[in-house]
Amino acid sequence: MRAVFPDFRLGTELATSFTATLTERCGDAVERIPTPQRLADWLAVSGLAVDSCTAAQLDLARELRESIHAAATAAARREPLPATAVRIINDRSLAGRASAVLTPDGKRAWRLGPDSPVEDALGVIAADAIAILSGERDGKLALCASPTCQAAFFDTSQSRTRRWCDMNTCGNRQKKARFNAKQRTQQ
DSSP, rough: OOOOOOOOOOOHHHHHHHHHHHOOOOOOEEEESSSSHHHHHHHHTTTOOOOOOOHHHHHHHHHHHHHHHHHHHHTTOHHHHHHHHHHHHHHHHHOOEEEEETTTOOOEEEOOSSSHHHHHHHHHHEEEEHHHHTTSSSSEEOOOTTTTTTTEEESSSSSSSOOOOOOIIIHHHHHHHHHHHHHHHHH
């Protein structure tokens, strides 16, 4: 029998989608890549397909994920970026050897090398984090307003006033809680 894992939360930004592989960080945390195969699955749905992944590569991925989360959280709070997080993000970016390629339909894709495809994929994620953290990309880092989530997300809305990492999860949960509280006070 195959294990059932929680669905991935996929956003439009690679680096912050990657940090969403651990959700509800301030509540009952949900690990969405608990096994090497789940990391391979996440990479595949993110356009970075690899044939396999080892436990050591999963550890590297989680270290990168937590470093991106720490740096993005600091940036959203307008605090200095943690030196260790910056070093890990830079190290993963430098270790990757992926090449950007143009698809026939005019989109960018990634070609991972045959010798270290997981490390190459992590390098792509790290490079995306660098683009976001450095201010190279148009948008603003923010933290989810859900008290149990607090995920860092990249707000590209026109007004840059998004409150939730994902309206379908955190936003709806908070709206429902407000509605239920209002109903109780009216009774």
